[in-house]
Amino acid sequence: MKSKLFEQKLDELIKTAKDVRKNSYTPYSNYKVGCALLTKSGKIYSGCNIENHGIMSICAERVAFTKAISEGEKEFEGILVLGGEDKLVYTSPCGYCRQFISEFCDKDFTICMYYEEGKDGKLVEKTLQDLLPDNFNL
Ligand code: ZN
Numbered sequence: 080m081k082s083k084l085f086e087q088k089l090d091e092l093i094k095t096a097k098d099v100r101k102n103s104y105t106p107y108s109n110y111k112v113g114c115a116l117l118t119k120s121g122k123i124y125s126g127c128n129i130e131n132h133g134i135m136s137i138c139a140e141r142v143a144f145t146k147a148i149s150e151g152e153k154e155f156e157g158i159l160v161l162g163g164e165d166k167l168v169y170t171s172p173c174g175y176c177r178q179f180i181s182e183f184c185d186k187d188f189t190i191c192m193y194y195e196e197g198k199d200g201k202l203v204e205k206t207l208q209d210l211l212p213d214n215f216n217l
Contacts, residue, residue, distance in 0.1 A: 080189075080204070081157060081189045081191060081204055082156055082157065082189065084119075084121060084156055085117055085156055085157045085189055085191070088117055088121065088123065089159075089202075091115075091123060092115040092117060092123060092159040092191075093115075093159060093193055093200065095113075095115035095123050095125050095159075096113040096114050096115045096125070096159050096160070096161035096193065097113060097161060098113070098125070099113040099114070099125035099126065099127045099139075100112060100113025100127055100139075100161055100164075101113075101127075102127045103127040103128050103129070103139070104127075104128070104129045104130055105128060105130050106130060107130050107132065108130065110128075110162075110163045111127070111128065111163060111164065112128045112138065112139040112160065112161065112162050112163070112170055113125065113126070113127050113139055113161045114126045114127075114140050114142075114143050114158055114160045114161065115143070115158065115159045116144060116147055116155060116157075116158045117155070117156040117157050117158070117159075118147060118152050118154060118155055118156060119155065120152075120154070122152070124143045124144075124146045124147040124150075124152070125146075126138075126139040126140060126141070126142030126143030126144070126146060127139050128142070129142065138172070138173060138175070138176050139160065140158060140160065140172050140176040140179070140180065141175075141176055141179055143158065144179065144180065144183065148183070153183075155183060155184050155188060156188075156189065157189030157190065157191060158180075158188075158189070158190055158191070159191045159192075159193055160172060160190065160191070160192045160193065161192075161194070162192070162194060167194065167196055168194060169192035169193070169194045169201070169203045170192060170194070171210065172190060172210065177207070177210050177211040177214070178211065178214055178215060180207060180211075181207060181211055181214040184207055185207070186206065186207050186208035187206050187207070187208065188206060188207040189204065189205075189206060190205045190206065190207060190209075190210060191204050191205075192204075192205070
């Protein structure tokens, strides 16, 4: 379940993800993703996907996490992921991002996937446990 803090910040998270999605660099797939990562202190970090002609593309989720972690953030409340503009289904974090997130977040970490159907916004709410029930651990 998303927290009270996540609920309070939801509009801001959606706006942040929409705004940052415009900065996606996707000359190969043209599939733009934006996300907004909420820390436990209420700060929001944005991220968009950045492609590369090699295999070094980076997803919006990992961009947001690396920005936050490099600024000293350690505690995360949840993330909102917004996928391709004309896709009428939600975008779920890839396997690599799920494992990456598991390094920094508990199993109850909120992962909300937002998409628009006409004028209506739809929110699909999961936890890290839902998306990665058996993560790799050393
Ligand atoms: Zn990913």
